[in-house]
Amino acid sequence: NSSKKIGVIGSGLIGRSYTMLFISAGYRVTLYDILPEQTQSAKKDIWEQLGALEREGLLRGTLTRQQQFDLISTTQNLEECVKDAFFVQECVPENLEIKRSVWFKVDKLVDNNVILSSSTSALLPSVISEGLEYKNRFIVSHPTNPPFYAPATEVVPASWTDADVKEKTIALLKEVGQVPVVLNKEIKGFVLNRIQYSILGECYRLIRDGVVSPEDVDTIMSQGLGVRYAFMGPWETAYLNANGMLHYGELYSDMILGIQQDLGPPERMEGPTLEAVNEAMRKLAGPEETIPARRQWRDRRLTALAKLKKEM
Numbered sequence: 001n002s003s004k005k006i007g008v009i010g011s012g013l014i015g016r017s018y019t020m021l022f023i024s025a026g027y028r029v030t031l032y033d034i035l036p037e038q039t040q041s042a043k044k045d046i047w048e049q050l051g052a053l054e055r056e057g058l059l060r061g062t063l064t065r066q067q068q069f070d071l072i073s074t075t076q077n078l079e080e081c082v083k084d085a086f087f088v089q090e091c092v093p094e095n096l097e098i099k100r101s102v103w104f105k106v107d108k109l110v111d112n113n114v115i116l117s118s119s120t121s122a123l124l125p126s127v128i129s130e131g132l133e134y135k136n137r138f139i140v141s142h143p144t145n146p147p148f149y150a151p152a153t154e155v156v157p158a159s160w161t162d163a164d165v166k167e168k169t170i171a172l173l174k175e176v177g178q179v180p181v182v183l184n185k186e187i188k189g190f191v192l193n194r195i196q197y198s199i200l201g202e203c204y205r206l207i208r209d210g211v212v213s214p215e216d217v218d219t220i221m222s223q224g225l226g227v228r229y230a231f232m233g234p235w236e237t238a239y240l241n242a243n244g245m246l247h248y249g250e251l252y253s254d255m256i257l258g259i260q261q262d263l264g265p266p267e268r269m270e271g272p273t274l275e276a277v278n279e280a281m282r283k284l285a286g287p288e289e290t291i292p293a294r295r296q297w298r299d300r301r302l303t304a305l306a307k308l309k310k311e312m
């Protein structure tokens with residue numbers, strides 16, 4: 001793959017992760033950012049992260065840390081980033097104006113063979129790519145953070161995206177070790193965040209109504225639902241909880257409907273309820289200034305889980 005080039009635009013958290021994924025399969029990556037110091041710190045960070053993965057036996061692909069790292073070049077010139085690239089992954093901030101301004105520039109620098117892929121978490125592909133000459137080459141590849149340990153990636157085409165763009169994006173993501181999930185049509189929040197925000201909405205109401213403490217809501221997930229969800233989704237969970245799905249429906253559909261009808265309407269998270277959750281989290285996870293250390297704690301656990309899942 002070393003003759004094949006990918007352009008990565010934006011070298012923050014997600015640009016770094018995508019770069020690491022692509023080099024693991026031997027692709028050359030040219031990394032661009034409007035801030036030159038960002039690409040420099042990205043290279044340093046990637047070198048360290050590759051080292052940590054190597055130590056844990058989690059380095060992807062067959063190349064060594066040094067061989068992978070040598071595939072990265074950086075630039076302050078957008079044209080150099082996308083020139084001759086067969087795939088462009090955009091990882092700039094989640095802001096429609098910034099994304100559209102970047103893509104309109106890229107649009108002038110590419111041809112109809114390229115794939116134009118955005119990391120957006122919530123902007124619709126049709127909204128970002130409307131008006132681009134090569135909007136038929138545009139697609140969203142939304143990773144889960146951190147991508148190395150949570151490989152599911154939502155692939156979201158617009159109605160005008162060419163079929164081969166979808167197929168080739170899926171193939172590339174699989175090749176670099178990700179687990180792509182294709183949405184048949186674009187929808188606000190895609191799938192991951194629709195599920196995530198449904199959970200947050202109900203957790204919020206449970207706190208507001210004084211049913212349980214914020215810590216206990218988290219315990220229900222971390223010691224209950226989440227334990228299974230590390231290995232299977234809600235459908236397989238249900239399937240195994242009865243003698244198949246139809247049996248599950250016979251047993252529980254009425255009860256589930258009754259509970260779902262009892263859930264409240266959407267509500268903005270704010271005010272005393274949000275403050276109470278924050279206080280509880282400060283006790284549980286540590287005050288705000290210790291969040292970076294707690295993230296490292298989380299990432300060590302995610303690493304251990306990734307190793308376990310790899311062995312199974």
Ligand code: NAD
Binds near residue numbers: 010
């Ligand atoms: P980030 O802030 O860490 O990085 C953004 C980078 O883009 C910065 O280095 C910034 O200097 C650069 N940038 C800003 N304007 C630019 C421009 N015009 N041209 C080139 N580079 C520019 O952000 P991130 O967390 O990496 O998020 C990037 C995208 O990925 C967003 O759309 C976000 O929604 C999405 N995403 C983030 C996560 C997450 O958990 N952080 C998960 C999935 C998807």
